[in-house]
Structures are given as structure tokens and as C-alpha cells.
Amino acid sequence: MRFQVVALGAVLATALTGLVARAESVTFDFTTVTLGIDSTYTYNHPSGLSLLVSGTNTIGGTTSSAWVSRTIAGLGVVGGPLGNPLGMDNLLSPESLVFHFTPQEVVIDKMKFNFIDRDADHDEVKLTVIGTGAQTFYDISTQGVGTVNFDFTTATPLRSATQRTGMKFIASTTDWNDNYTIAGLTVEFTRVLPVNAVPVPSAALGGGLLLAGLGLKKWSGRRKAAGAMIADA
DSSP states (O other): OHHHHHHHHHHHHHHHHOEEEEEEEEEEESSSSOOEEESEEEEEOTTSOEEEEEEEEEETTEEEEEEEEEETTEEEEEOSTTSOTTSEEOSSSOEEEEEEEESSOEEEEEEEEEEEOOSTTOOEEEEEEETTOOEEEEEGGGGOSEEEEEETTSOSSOOOTTTTEESEEEEEOOSTTOEEEEEEEEEEEEEEEEGGGSOOOHHHHHHHHHHHHHHHHHHHHHHHHHHHHHHHO
């Protein structure tokens, strides 16, 4: 009867609260937008998830804001005077893109890169998760060259979903050999919806009501039997 009670509880909880939580995967594509250079860019997804992208560079241990460039190849950072203003490199200054999600935490699963190669020290990225404090260096070229949709869920070193959860993430270059753009992001989050937006199948509802009837009938029978024993005593 325990399974029946749990199943019934799930149906009744959904009906009483009027809300249901559902895990969703969302992809942000940075290559299908207007070309330009700005201090920040905002991307709004139909799911209600919003993303604010900004840039930084670090010179002599001092980190400051930097312009973000976007083209059909993806996002870059306008860093040192000798660097590539349309991409991310490490010439004279490490460059970073900051991804800030609202209104809730997400799990970062994939990051899409362009222009990845295995020359010299390979193209790498340092991913920092603000909140957990996790900082991890990844060799992007281990999952391919050219355009690479880098999968953190299978990457080496492997980080758990908890370690990849937050509202703000920083993707940074690591050395002089890095030169690429970031073309997209895929994240997971838990979306809370009204019940009428996610209908409960009639079979599930009918099953829940049937379980309720069986449970009440069994409980009633036990109570009557208990009453009879007390009367006989």
C-alpha cells in the first residue's frame, strides 16, 4: 500500500499547490544576433530564463571591465592592443566572458566554441563557477577541432552537476596560445509551472482517485473490525 500512498500523494500535492516542477534544457545561440561591440549583451529565453553577458581582462593582476564583441562566429573580448578584438585570446592580458543567469540557478552542461585547434599548447578554457568556487581547466581540443560543442558532463576532469551549478559563470583564456570565440551555451534548470500548463494525464488522475478509493475502503474496513473487537470485549 506504500506505493499507492506515494502515488496518490504526488497527484494530490500537484492539485493542492497548483504548481509542478519540470527540468528543462535551454540553449543560447550567440551567432544569430546583430553584430556589434558593447559593454554587455542580454539574451532572454521563452522559458523565462535570462542571461547577461559581460567581459573582463586582467593586466598586471588587475581585472577590469572589457568590451564584448559579437559576430556570426560568436562572442569575443576586446582586450590588449595586440589581441584579436573579435575573439578571446591571451595576448598581454587574460580575457574572460562572464555569464550571469536570472532568476534562478542553472547547471552548465555545454559550451560551444569556434576556431579550436591543437597547435602548440592547444586551446584551453578555465571555467569558474561563482558560488561553489569551483575552478577547472579544460583542454577544449580533447573533444575536437574547429567548431566544438564542449560537453562538461563527459569532460576530463569530470565535475558533478552540483559543482557546475550556479547563477554566474566565468570562461577565461589560460595562456598565449588560446584564440577562439564562444558561440553558445546549454544549461539545465528547474522550471516551475502552473498545473494547467502541464496537464495531468486522465489515466494518472483516474488511477490516483482509484487508489484513494481503495485506500479509504481498506482503512474503513480496518476501523470497523477494530470497533467490533472493542464491542466484544
